[in-house]
Amino acid sequence: MARAIIMKYLDRHWFSFIGAVLVVVIVSACYRPDGRSEPIPDQVSYNLHIRPILSDNCFACHGPDANKREAGLRLDLADEAFAALRDTPGSHAFVPGMPKESEAYRRMVSDDPMERMPPPGSNLILSEREIKLIEKWIRQGANYEPHWAFIPPVKAALPKVKESKWPKNEIDYFILREQEARSLLPNLEASKEMILRRLSFDLTGLPPSVELQDRFLADQRPDAYDQLVDELLGGKHYGERMAVHWMDVARYADSHGYQDDNFRSQWPWRDWVIHAFNKNMRYDEFLTWQLAGDLLPDATKEQVLATGFNRNHKITEEGGVIDEEYRVEYVVDRTNTFGKAMIGLTLECAQCHDHKYDPLSQKEYFQLYAFFNNIREVGHESNIGGPNTYAKHPKMEITDEDIEGILSFVNKKDTLGLIVSVMGERDSVRATHILERGVYDAPGEPVEPGVPTAIMGFPEHLPKNRLGLAKWLTDNQHPLTARVFVNRIWAEIFGVGLVETVGDFGMQGKLPTHPELLDWLARDFMENGWDIKRLLKQLVTSATYRQSSELTEKRLLADPGNSWYTRAPRERLKAEFVKDLVMASSGLLHSEIGGPSVKPYQPKGLWEAAASTGAKFGLLGTYVQDSGEKLYRRGLYTFIKRTLPPPSMIIFDASNRDVCEPLRTTTNTPLQALVMMNDPMVLEGARVLATTLITESGQFGDTFEAAFRRIINRRPSEQELHVLRAYFEDQSAYWKDHTVDAEKLINVGEYPLHSSIDPVKLAAMMQVVSLIYNMEEAITKS
Structure with a gap:
């Protein structure tokens, strides 16, 4: 039914829709994000x-690759x-000043095709502009x-601007x-509201409650917004939201990977990450503990647990x-993850030969590799199906005493011992x-x-160990560590980094759109x-963040890629947050923090169809769905089996956690619409919310407005309310003639059905709620 409403709208507005798409496509095709259509700079x-x-x-x-270099000419080195x-x-490629x-x-300006370059x-x-730039550069x-990216960042003075009343903080002056x-x-x-x-x-990572909406809308204090920011940053769910991103960076999963993809008990490390973000651990300390917590003087169990980062x-x-x-x-893997996660470089390109673009030799790659090469581990350690497979040596046991003391943040569910893979140095140095x-x-x-x-x-x-490497990494003159992190956080908030290639600050990465701002922030x-x-x-x-995302054709033409932040971006929610929204x-959300991963609804037979199936392949041969409160945990806690990751999350571009992934891709596919229309999670959420709206309608005022505010988080217009009411009447008439089908429709999910409701x-109210969930606005952040 939701699809019918959407298609009806498209039929009515099809030509306007196609026209808008064509404008975007044409403008984007002509747009040069590197600014080459702009005037020649003074310097x-x-x-x-x-x-x-x-x-x-x-x-x-004529670049770094010696195998493809022609005429012995290399232009990337002065x-x-x-x-x-x-x-x-007698000739030179470049003669300064001439x-x-x-x-x-x-040769660049030659009319002779035999001489012209390229x-x-x-x-x-x-x-023409590129030639003029090169000419001016030579003259200068x-x-x-x-x-x-290899020059330490410098904090420039704030730029002068004409509209000096607009900026709310330093960021806005640069923008x-x-x-x-x-x-x-x-x-x-x-x-x-928005x-x-x-x-x-x-x-x-959660929608605002109606209570919070009412409270914020009524708050007329000058600092109401700042107070709201502090409240959200201080809440327990902040750490969960930040952990979603770090799980991608750290390639966290609940199985070992490869064909015999058995269970691993690494989730206490995830609990530590949530805890670290919630207590606002300094980022330099956050990195140091994960890289080398076991090497700190008199290392605690918490510091050793943090090193699970390296064993994911x-x-x-x-x-x-x-x-x-x-x-x-x-x-x-640890070396490459260090590169992408912490210094934003594609180190893996130098594993087999000198890096073809960045100044990184194969020797330097293996020098970095040497920091991670002295761990007490083996390549193959197997006992499929037994408890020893949950974690691999070196490993750490978490006891009840630990839970009552230094590891109190670990949400231990039972009395069984927990074991986690961590770092631990050999007694002797392994040659590299x-x-x-x-x-x-x-x-x-x-x-x-x-x-x-x-x-x-x-x-x-x-x-010359991992602790030394961590101190090198977090030195205040290191050119990359702070830049890479602030850029990734910028991308989390604004949808794209100041450096678009958040995992590659090397020669082939994108240039920063606002280099002085990036350096100032770092x-x-x-x-x-x-x-x-x-x-x-x-x-x-910042005023930059607080802009509206509304877009006119004029604004689209002026800044089609939003490279200059002339509006707030329209970003789809992350896969985990789509579930969290529903x-x-x-009202289904079980908001407990931490604990083991859970197995929500997913199509039957997926795990069983894989190559390694059955009881002999350990705990993960057959998918055993959880029940009760576990079904309604946040998306962060969804069980990730690497060889068969959760399909509804993968459809929304979640990582399968095979490797470090600093930034997810964002796609828009029909499968995403099918998930929102048919997934048991969404249908059950629609049924439960519909039940609440019917049984407690007196507490909500207008029932349809209440549903809209809980999902879209704003008050609907009169036109939107009219559509919802008309749709409810239409559905009521339909299901009245199809009572048996109505009973089938509402019999979805494990949450108990309210037996006294017609x-x-x-069914009619459930379809209304489902329609709201299927609005594009429902799963769009802004």
Whole structure:
């Protein structure tokens, strides 16, 4: 029925809809997010202006890859670009201050197709603006700069802006400066209802209750919004919301992975993450404990538990595997995760050879690898079906005494012992070698623990172990750690990072749209104690964040990609929060914090259809659905079996947790609509909310308005109310003639059915609620 309403609307507005889509497609096709359609800047920067041009058009033949380099010419290094050319010794690719004497520039502007660069056969053409940029750069001295992300961030002075009344904090000055430079204007401020919904999902992952809506709307204090932010940041659900993102980064799952995909008991580490966020642990400490908590002086069980971060990788239990091969795989995984999660670099590209784009050699890769190569673990440790498979050595047992003391945040459900995979060093140092072609059984030159020198040197006074690595990582002069984190948090709030490639700050990553703002935030973050809640408060109290997401055609044409933040983004909720919305709005949510993962509704037979099935394959051969309160836990706690992750979450772009994933992709598919129309979770939520609306209608005022406010979190317009009432009457008439079908419809889910309600009335109201759940606005943050 919901689909019928939607299709009826599309039939009526089809041409307007298609027209709007075409405008977006055409504008997006013409739009150049790197700003190349803009005027030539007074000072041309190699990092911001020239390197992107050379990378797109020249480096394929004249870049870092020696195997594809032509004419012996390399343009990514100043010394080689200024050197005499091999084929024409009297010439130089670039001559500082002299464009006409620069052979590379001369060929870029040549009319001779035999000389022109890029060659016509490459299908690459430099624009007039790109040529002018290169010419001006050469005139200004052809100054090469180190990669921007490897230069420690500097806290620039706040920019001067014309509309000085608009900014609410420092962030807005940087945003407004870029808008004014392009003759753009910020959007109006969002309504209190919409900003409350947006803020509630951003800080708790849950919709605001009707009680909170009423309280905030009635609060006329000047600091009402700031008070609301503090309230949400201080609530217990804040840590759960932040943990969703960190689970992706840490590749957390409830099974080992690979074909014999058995159970693992790593969830106490997830409880620790929630606890760490809720108590606002400093980010530098948060990283240090996870990297090297076991190496801290007199390490506590909590600090050791934190190191479970490093053990969340896939682990094999298959017979016949080569032990050393998989042990090496585990170390490689930890090294690569360190790269993406903490310094935003694609380290994995250097496992088999020198990195083709970033200044990272294979030797430096294995020097980093060496920090993680001294763990007391083996590649194959199996006892399928027995308790020893829950965690692999090195591991830690959590006792009842721990739960009553230092690990009181672990939500232990029973009296059975808990074991968690953690880090633990060997008594002797394992030798590390460069592995030729990255192959486990081809050791080459031996190496000591070390770091890529292009990023920052490793101080001599630091120990060459994981604790030393953590101290190097969190040094206040490290150019990447704070930048990478504040950028990821920005992406969590605004939908896209200031650096779009949140996991790649290397040469092939995107340039920051607001480099001075990124550096200001990074430096400010470090100067203020790596305080995560403070950072989030800065973002959500800015005027930039509080803009409306409403979009006119004029605004779309002026800033089609919203690169200059002329409006709030329209972002679909994360997969976990889609479930949370239904559970919370319907009243089904069981809001207990932490504990083991749960198995909600999913189509029958999925696990059984996999290659490894049956009792002999341990606890996960057959899907045994949970019941009672467990069905209504938050999406964060949904059981993730790597080989068969929960389908309704994967459909909404959740990670299967095979590898570190700093940012999820966002898709829009018909399967998502089918989930919202047919999934037992949504239908049960609609039935339970419909029951509440009918049985307690006197407490809610207008029943349809009450449903709308619980799901959409704003008051409906009169037109929307008219549609809902008319739909209810239509459904009532339909189900009156189909009573048997009505009884089948409402008999969904395990929550007890209210026997005294007329099935016809309940079915009709259930369909109304389902219709609201199927509004695009229901699963859109803003």
